[in-house]
Amino acid sequence: MELEFFKYHGAGNDFIILDNRTNAFPKKNRKEVVSTLCKRHFGIGSDGLILIQEDDDFDFYMEFYNPDGSQSFCGNGSRCAVMFAFHMGMVGKDCTFNSIHGRNTARVVNENAIELSMFDVSNMELTEEYHFIDTGSPHYNLYVENIDNVDLLPLARSIRYNDRFAQVGTNVNIIDVISDADIRVRTYERGVENETLACGTGVTACAISQLLKNKKESGVINVLTKGGNLSVEVGEVKSSQARDIKLTGPAKFVFKGEVNV
Ligand SMILES: N[C@@H](CCC[C@H](N)C(=O)O)C(=O)O
Numbered sequence: 001m002e003l004e005f006f007k008y009h010g011a012g013n014d015f016i017i018l019d020n021r022t023n024a025f026p027k028k029n030r031k032e033v034v035s036t037l038c039k040r041h042f043g044i045g046s047d048g049l050i051l052i053q054e055d056d057d058f059d060f061y062m063e064f065y066n067p068d069g070s071q072s073f074c075g076n077g078s079r080c081a082v083m084f085a086f087h088m089g090m091v092g093k094d095c096t097f098n099s100i101h102g103r104n105t106a107r108v109v110n111e112n113a114i115e116l117s118m119f120d121v122s123n124m125e126l127t128e129e130y131h132f133i134d135t136g137s138p139h140y141n142l143y144v145e146n147i148d149n150v151d152l153l154p155l156a157r158s159i160r161y162n163d164r165f166a167q168v169g170t171n172v173n174i175i176d177v178i179s180d181a182d183i184r185v186r187t188y189e190r191g192v193e194n195e196t197l198a199c200g201t202g203v204t205a206c207a208i209s210q211l212l213k214n215k216k217e218s219g220v221i222n223v224l225t226k227g228g229n230l231s232v233e234v235g236e237v238k239s240s241q242a243r244d245i246k247l248t249g250p251a252k253f254v255f256k257g258e259v260n261v
Helices: 030-038 075-087 152-160 200-213
Strands: 002-010 013-019 049-053 060-065 094-099 102-108 113-118 131-134 138-143 171-179 182-189 194-196 219-225 228-238 241-250 252-260
Touching (some): 002 075, 030 049, 075 102, 075 200, 138 200, 171 200, 200 219, 200 241
Antiparallel strands (some): 094 102, 102 113, 113 241
């Protein structure tokens, strides 16, 4: 069966998006089908696949799959899904959508950028050595110096596959401070099991870490990733919780095509 697909990226975090309101995407062997489509050399190639589904209470449902076929919430993927829905005429400049993690709102800032409301965060694990923060997907944050010189894959895999995380996995971010309000971040993503050029839930977790590190109660953090710049506004943050969080950054259409599934 031939299905139309769309390719988008958010700061180099790239996604295959399908309008699945007709439920045409195969249910049988879904994990394998997703994995094949996401493969860089044998498929379309992407950091994830998104099905846009009908939702009774919201503008749409965003169903996100990692390239290994596992499901999670995705910040950059959500921003791309909103831009896609806007391009398709499904939503206006403001929209609501539902996902595996719950309800979100988003706003089309301009033809290149989406502002996404992120989930309130609680149960943060904050130690001298690391922060573990769930922003819709789990993130293990470490501060480093000279971020370009860090050999991220062995470091991240030693955490992602340790006894604690081997089964459910975790994403791993390294943070290098430029100034109080500006940081650089590199992310290893579970489900991709590799470094990606940016991660929306990841930079959100890192912005929370940065505000907590500087004992700030709110603020805006600019995050430089390998794939582009993102901005995270946090309305309120303390060691027990972070609230009123917005992630803003690019969401771009790349190409569309048809694929045999
Ligand atoms: N790239 C995403 C995160 C995708 C999910 C992640 N790989 C996981 O399984 O936790 C983002 O932009 O947030």
